[in-house]
Amino acid sequence: MEKTYTVITGASSGIGRAAALAFAGRGHHLIVCARREEGLARLREEIGALYPEADVVILTADLSQPEEVYRFYEAASAYPLRLWINSAGFGDYGAVSQGDPGKYEAMLQLNASALTVLSALFARDYRDCPGAQLINISSAGGYTIVPNAVVYCATKFYVSAFTEGLSQELKASGAQLRAKVLAPSVTKTGFGQAATGDAGYDYDQRFEKYHTVEEMAAFLLALYDSEETVGIVDRRTFGFALTAPRFPCAAGAGQGPVLR
Numbered sequence: 001m002e003k004t005y006t007v008i009t010g011a012s013s014g015i016g017r018a019a020a021l022a023f024a025g026r027g028h029h030l031i032v033c034a035r036r037e038e039g040l041a042r043l044r045e046e047i048g049a050l051y052p053e054a055d056v057v058i059l060t061a062d063l064s065q066p067e068e069v070y071r072f073y074e075a076a077s078a079y080p081l082r083l084w085i086n087s088a089g090f091g092d093y094g095a096v097s098q099g100d101p102g103k104y105e106a107m108l109q110l111n112a113s114a115l116t117v118l119s120a121l122f123a124r125d126y127r128d129c130p131g132a133q134l135i136n137i138s139s140a141g142g143y144t145i146v147p148n149a150v151v152y153c154a155t156k157f158y159v160s161a162f163t164e165g166l167s168q169e170l171k172a173s174g175a176q177l178r179a180k181v182l183a184p185s186v187t188k189t190g191f192g193q194a195a196t197g198d199a200g201y202d203y204d205q206r207f208e209k210y211h212t213v214e215e216m217a218a219f220l221l222a223l224y225d226s227e228e229t230v231g232i233v234d235r236r237t238f239g240f241a242l243t244a245p246r247f248p249c250a251a252g253a254g255q256g257p258v259l260r
Contacts, residue, residue, distance in 0.1 A: 003055070005079045007031045009063060009118070010088030012039030014189035015137060018213035019085060019220050020056075021047060026221070028083070029055040031076050035062045063088050063114040064106045073121045082129070083224070084122045086115045087137045091152035104151050111155035116162060119179070123166065127175040133224060134177065136163045140185040140235045143246060156183075160230075164245040167229045172251065180223055185233040186210040209238055 006023050010016035012034035020032055024047045032040050037060050044056040057079065061072035089111040092103055119134055126132040141149060142156030163181040170177055187210060211219075211233065219240050223231035228242040 002080055003029060004082040005029045005031050005055075005057065005076075006083040006085065007033070007076050007081060008085045008087055009033045010086075010137075011043060012036060014087070015184065015187060015213050015216050015220070016085070016087035017043055018217035019087060021050070022214075022217035022221055023083075024051045024054040024056070027051075027054070029057075031057045031059060031079060031081075033059050033061055033063075033072060033076075033088070035060065063118075064110040066109065066113070066117075069114045069117050073118055077121070077125060081122070081126065082131055083133050083135070084118070084126075085135045085137070085220075086118055088114070089137065089155075091149060093148050095148065096150050099151065107151060107155055111152075112158045112162075115159060119162070119166065123170070123175075123177060123179070127170065127173075127177045130176045132177045134163075134166075134179045135220065135223065136179070136181050138163070138181050138183045140183050140233055142181075142183055143232065144235060161247055164229060164247050165249070168245060168249055168251060178229075180229050180231070182216075182220055182223055183230065183232040184211065184216050184219070185235045185238060187213060187216050189213055211238065 006028040008016050008020050008030065011020045011032035020030055020043055024030060032043060034040050037058060040058045040060070044058060047054055047056050059072060059075050061068045063069050063072065090107060092099060092107060115136055119136065122134055136159050138159040139156040141153040142160035145153050160181055160183065163179050167179040170179055219231055223242060226242045229245045230243045231240065232243060233240050
């Protein structure tokens, strides 16, 4: 059997890191990506101790830089792939009128543009590969606007709509590749610190309930195993559900484009 790889961006911390450990536990070989090598090296060491049969390839890239996105894909595509997980992203808390446009620009590039380019390249190369999957990490904020996180939610609405649309496009064309979207709610990661700039950001003080990254990785595995397109966490109950696409689709509504 051919040795194939799972690609995970944003793998040095948070959900991406937990996903790497979870899929290594399933016997996957990994290509892990982040900006800095140190966190990825620690991850490879941990996986090596737990799952010595797993091969872990480290590729560093700053995906907020457009030229780095293409360079990274070219390096990753030198390996035979079967699963691509776009987990890299960040957020921001605060009123849009008081925010930093430069930060918003970087957020749009990483959360939406880089994800789109990587998804499109993977879909181009693996659309007819049996068993291939693309999973993009969105957010419950990609289905519900959260006050003081408007720009972040907008990027995640894009991720959700784009991935759901790609999923339906692939199925309609008879492609083998499946596209799916995971939409977490509050998960204890470094997200809060990065979004607020507060190194002392405390999830226990701010939230009555949240998920751990290990729980979210388990949801990701469940989505990977399922035939559904969406894995979503309810923001109020924290229940997890696997569902069909949630956005309305105009497929079959008429001939040609329906937008104006």
